[in-house]
Amino acid sequence: MNINTLSKTTADYESSKLAVALYQTAMRTENDGKKTYHARPIFRNKLTMENIANDILATGALEGYTAEQIVSVWKVANNAMIDRVLNGSLVDGGIGTFYARISGSFDSEQSSFDSEKNAIDIAFRSGKTVKELAAQIQPVIAQGNSVKPEILSVFDVESGTEDTLTPGGFLDITGKSILVTGDNDDVGLYFVNTEDETSSVKVDASKIGVNTSSRIACVVPKLASGSYKIKIVTQFARSNAPRKDSQVNTFANTFTVL
Numbered sequence: 001m002n003i004n005t006l007s008k009t010t011a012d013y014e015s016s017k018l019a020v021a022l023y024q025t026a027m028r029t030e031n032d033g034k035k036t037y038h039a040r041p042i043f044r045n046k047l048t049m050e051n052i053a054n055d056i057l058a059t060g061a062l063e064g065y066t067a068e069q070i071v072s073v074w075k076v077a078n079n080a081m082i083d084r085v086l087n088g089s090l091v092d093g094g095i096g097t098f099y100a101r102i103s104g105s106f107d108s109e110q111s112s113f114d115s116e117k118n119a120i121d122i123a124f125r126s127g128k129t130v131k132e133l134a135a136q137i138q139p140v141i142a143q144g145n146s147v148k149p150e151i152l153s154v155f156d157v158e159s160g161t162e163d164t165l166t167p168g169g170f171l172d173i174t175g176k177s178i179l180v181t182g183d184n185d186d187v188g189l190y191f192v193n194t195e196d197e198t199s200s201v202k203v204d205a206s207k208i209g210v211n212t213s214s215r216i217a218c219v220v221p222k223l224a225s226g227s228y229k230i231k232i233v234t235q236f237a238r239s240n241a242p243r244k245d246s247q248v249n250t251f252a253n254t255f256t257v258l
Helices: 049-059 067-085 128-134
Strands: 019-029 035-041 096-103 119-126 150-156 170-176 188-193 201-203 215-219 226-234 247-250 255-257
Touching (some): 067 096, 119 128, 150 226
Antiparallel strands (some): 096 119, 150 170, 170 215, 188 201
């Protein structure tokens, strides 16, 4: 969060905190035989409107407002924009333009829209101001240029919440490069007790029902009451051979076991 940006009507954002990793571009080499690489941001977490509202309040930019009021206005504005976009308008949202986009093919000029082959979505094109701000950023290339696991969401199916863990219930985790794999002793899915480390529980890859690079699903182990963090330790790599060193990612949210 950049307070200098959020506290002003016109942003003057300057930062060097955009971390990126380099990945080898498959099936492409230069004429001299050298490999080429492309960059992808290393996403820290996934934020909600509530998170952003609290960021705004922390700057004092909207003194007298509550986070609930900010989110309420934001949701109303979003609904109004969606209505206009889906009725054929281009809507400039300040940071860029939103517009309707239709995907899928049509057999002829007389074809009708077929929901089995076609879909309507809302697309976004960044505006001049955002592009000018982005041009000021100097990304930091992560050392090692390696694939990093990143947990994006954790959902407790039994309670239907994202802040509770139900022992014996079903847990659904989404992310990037989160496949739990490797022979190192520390590899596994961890339920880390933030109050008593001895109550932490490790789940081995063999006990994870769904274990892919983008989704993990498993039964929540027997946990003592308390607060927990979800942590993944893996040697996953996008090559045939696993990494030698383990990579760790701990989800930002804290979960409660009653």
